[in-house]
Amino acid sequence: MTTLAPEATDASEYLIRHRPDAPVMFFRPDLLAATAAAFRAGFPGRVTYAVKANPAVEVLGTLAAAGIDAFDVASPEEMTRVREAAPGAALHYNNPVRSADEIAAGKRMGVDSWSVDRMSEFDKLGALPEGSEVSVRLALPVPGAAYDFGSKFGAGPDLAVEILAAVAARGFVPALTFHPGTQCPDGAAWARYIHACADIARRADVQLARLNVGGGFPAHRGGAAPDLAAIFAAIRTATAEAFEAPPALICEPGRAMVAEAVTLALRVKAVESGALTLNDGVYGALGEWRDLPAPSRIDVISPDGHLRRAAGVPRIVFGPTCDSLDRLPRPLDLPGDIAEGDYLLIPGMGAYGAALVTAFNGYGARDVVTMRAG
Ligand SMILES: *Cc1c(COP(=O)(O)O)cnc(C)c1O
Numbered sequence: 001m002t003t004l005a006p007e008a009t010d011a012s013e014y015l016i017r018h019r020p021d022a023p024v025m026f027f028r029p030d031l032l033a034a035t036a037a038a039f040r041a042g043f044p045g046r047v048t049y050a051v052k053a054n055p056a057v058e059v060l061g062t063l064a065a066a067g068i069d070a071f072d073v074a075s076p077e078e079m080t081r082v083r084e085a086a087p088g089a090a091l092h093y094n095n096p097v098r099s100a101d102e103i104a105a106g107k108r109m110g111v112d113s114w115s116v117d118r119m120s121e122f123d124k125l126g127a128l129p130e131g132s133e134v135s136v137r138l139a140l141p142v143p144g145a146a147y148d149f150g151s152k153f154g155a156g157p158d159l160a161v162e163i164l165a166a167v168a169a170r171g172f173v174p175a176l177t178f179h180p181g182t183q184c185p186d187g188a189a190w191a192r193y194i195h196a197c198a199d200i201a202r203r204a205d206v207q208l209a210r211l212n213v214g215g216g217f218p219a220h221r222g223g224a225a226p227d228l229a230a231i232f233a234a235i236r237t238a239t240a241e242a243f244e245a246p247p248a249l250i251c252e253p254g255r256a257m258v259a260e261a262v263t264l265a266l267r268v269k270a271v272e273s274g275a276l277t278l279n280d281g282v283y284g285a286l287g288e289w290r291d292l293p294a295p296s297r298i299d300v301i302s303p304d305g306h307l308r309r310a311a312g313v314p315r316i317v318f319g320p321t322c323d324s325l326d327r328l329p330r331p332l333d334l335p336g337d338i339a340e341g342d343y344l345l346i347p348g349m350g351a352y353g354a355a356l357v358t359a360f361n362g363y364g365a366r367d368v369v370t371m372r373a374g
């Protein structure tokens with residue numbers, strides 16, 4: 001269900017009026033457009049969006065209207081969604097392992113750039129239209145990210161040199177790409193990768209047309225808001241230092257682009273001492289909380305809108321399904337006076353929330369309320 005709530009500018013106002021029993025995702029297109037504008041103003045290159053973070057058509061349409069004209073896609077289904085929301089946008093197919101049928105779908109849909117991390121998958125691409133970019137994905141072990149993206153995809157430096165030389169020799173537009181790891185806290189990881197990429201291009205004797213610095217930009221999950229400007233500055237400095245003739249830069253944020261645009265409201269179904277049950281959990285919009293610590297930005301309000309202010313008490317949190325695995329891996333600190341029927345308001349839930357919701361046991365956050373600017 002997608003509802004427009006032009007009367008409400010504020011999630012708690014909506015909750016007090018409607019008392020929803022199912023989870024609600026409050027979507028603020030104005031905040032998404034503002035984040036896109038901030039990336040475009042601050043990042044020293046082209047800004048694209050990684051569709052997997054939140055593939056909702058409203059999200060893709062808002063980004064297209066905000067000037068995002070290229071999208072990182074991983075599957076034909078994601079390509080179809082982009083074509084619906086932004087028909088003229090460029091498609092960057094950055095899932096480096098593809099079936100023959102998926103490659104054919106990508107060619108039909110007019111993919112502009114393909115990432116590869118092994119020779120066999122590069123060979124499998126076959127002939128591509130004139131001007132197609134092939135971007136070699138590099139992986140270095142990176143400390144600091146919330147979890148390591150290099151453990152699945154990416155060639156080590158020696159293999160990257162070999163593939164990059166082959167890309168240039170076959171007449172494709174040569175590029176390099178990497179992903180420093182999601183929710184990466186500072187610019188050092190990007191700087192290290194950028195220097196490694198310059199080294200690989202030199203060893204391959206290839207002038208890079210483009211360097212794709214991936215996603216990984218952090219969202220605000222608690223404490224101080226992340227400093228994206230400092231990360232952009234680190235990327236700019238490292239590129240200028242590492243390359244004699246710097247390639248064009250491109251980034252593909254998912255999380256940091258879309259997280260802040262959605263506030264998730266969950267309801268407390270039952271409270272016992274030391275534990276409580278919510279109306280959504282790890283099979284729903286909290287799926288990522290199995291692997292990332294829960295954010296600390298959570299407000300609890302009573303059904304008549306009073307903020308619960310008692311000191312935090314750690315509680316085991318269960319989701320609504322009948323599966324005993326449906327619980328958060330670590331206790332969550334929630335106000336001691338939390339009660340049945342209360343709402344948890346969790347900002348910053350636009351990335352990897354809705355995208356991971358299953359329908360298991362008939363639950364899962366599906367209701368979206370689109371809000372006007374507050
Ligand atoms: C998931 C992904 C992204 C986005 O990552 P975030 O950490 O959400 O910014 C970007 N590029 C590729 C290739 C990805 O797989």
